[in-house]
Amino acid sequence: SQTIHQWPATLVQPVGSPLSLECTVEGTSNPNLYWYRQAAGRGLQLLFYSVGIGQISSEVPQNLSASRPQDRQFILSSKKLLLSDSGFYLCAWTESGKTQYFGPGTRLLVL
Amino acid sequence: GENVEQHPSTLSVQEGDSAVIKCTYSDSASNYFPWYKQELGKGPQLIIDIRSNVGEKKDQRIAVTLNKTAKHFSLHITETQPEDSAVYFCAAVGGAQKLVFGQGTRLTINP
Numbered sequence: 415s416q417t418i419h420q421w422p423a424t425l426v427q428p429v430g431s432p433l434s435l436e437c438t439v440e441g442t443s444n445p446n447l448y449w450y451r452q453a454a455g456r457g458l459q460l461l462f463y464s465v466g467i468g469q470i471s472s473e474v475p476q477n478l479s480a481s482r483p484q485d486r487q488f489i490l491s492s493k494k495l496l497l498s499d500s501g502f503y504l505c506a507w508t509e510s511g512k513t514q515y516f517g518p519g520t521r522l523l524v525l
Numbered sequence: 526g527e528n529v530e531q532h533p534s535t536l537s538v539q540e541g542d543s544a545v546i547k548c549t550y551s552d553s554a555s556n557y558f559p560w561y562k563q564e565l566g567k568g569p570q571l572i573i574d575i576r577s578n579v580g581e582k583k584d585q586r587i588a589v590t591l592n593k594t595a596k597h598f599s600l601h602i603t604e605t606q607p608e609d610s611a612v613y614f615c616a617a618v619g620g621a622q623k624l625v626f627g628q629g630t631r632l633t634i635n636p
Contacts, residue, residue, distance in 0.1 A: 446622065457628045458569070458614065504568050513559065514616075514624055516568035 416441035420505050420517040427524055433478075433492040435520050437505030440486065445507040447488040448514070449480055452502040464488060500524045527552040527619030531627025539635050544605055546630045548615035549597040555617040558598045559624070560589060563612045572613075573600070602632075610634045 417440045427433060439445055449461040460473045462480035470480050477496050481489045488505055505517040528551040538544045550558075556577035561569035575582045575589045575598065582589050586605075591598040602609055612631050616624040 448623075458626045460623060463623060508622070513571065513574065515571065516561075519566075519568045521566070 416507075416509070416515070418505060418507055418515060418517040420503075420520050422520060423518065424521045425523070427495050427522065429497055429524055430494045433490070433495050433499070433522070435490040435503055435505075435522075437488040437490075437517055438486055439507045442486070442507070442509045444485060445509050447482065448506040448508075449488065449490050450504040450506065450516075452504060452519075454501070458504065462490070495524045497524050527555055527617055527625040529615060529617050529625050529627045531615050531630060533630060534628065535631045535633070537633045537635060538605055540605055540607060542605055544600075544602045544609070544632055544634075546600045546613055546615070546632070547597060548599070548617075548627050549595075550617040550625075551596065552617070552619060553593075553596065555619065557618040558589070558591060559616050560587075560600050561614045561616070563614065563629075565611075569614060605634045607634050607636060 419438050421436055446465050448463045450458045451461055452458050462470055462472055464470050464482045467482055478492050500523050503520045506514050508514045529548055531548045559574035560572050562572045563569040573584050573587050573589050575591050577593055580591055586603045588601040610633050612629045614629050615627040619625040
């Protein structure tokens with residue numbers, strides 16, 4: 415069966431520091447991968463999605479970037495974090511192109 | 526692009542009663558509508574979905590109905606239990622097989 419992992423689970427970072435969040439999927443090949451951000455008590459905002467290795471589409475202009483170095487690995491990065499980057503970051507995947515499954519999330523607090 | 530509106534934003538029902546959450550969408554080409562349940566501090570979990578070739582789907586106490594003419598779909602939970610308390614999100618498939626989410630409904634089941 416397929417599983418999706420995210421780490422770290424929680425992260426506290428100072429303003430201006432770099433960021434790297436990782437997402438990996440097991441048990442599937444060539445999935446579509448997604449990064450979402452969820453502010454406290456709010457809905458899901460799509461940040462990036464990828465349909466293959468090295469293929470990244472950005473949904474909103476922001477302080478973040480994404481990369482897909484391997485088929486089942488998706489990384490969210492920032493060179494310098496802002497206070498507004500705080501939130502709950504969720505990775506998701508689809509195989510069939512429709513049903514989307516989410517990871518457990520990473521809670522990021524920027525101080 | 527697709528736009529999804531979800532109502533109500535909060536819903537409180539007595540244990541054992543039914544709960545209904547409604548969503549409307551804008552893109553008549555959308556043909557897949559999942560519902561997710563998110564518990565505090567966790568990633569959203571798919572609970573039921575419906576495709577445009579059916580009008581209703583049921584899974585034990587949960588049912589979803591779809592009206593393609595009116596472009597709205599609803600989640601029905603019967604015989605609610607305390608463990609049903611969570612935030613529920615509807616979604617619709619938009620362009621490039623991306624899900625567009627509603628704003629979420631916080632459901633509270635009162636014992």
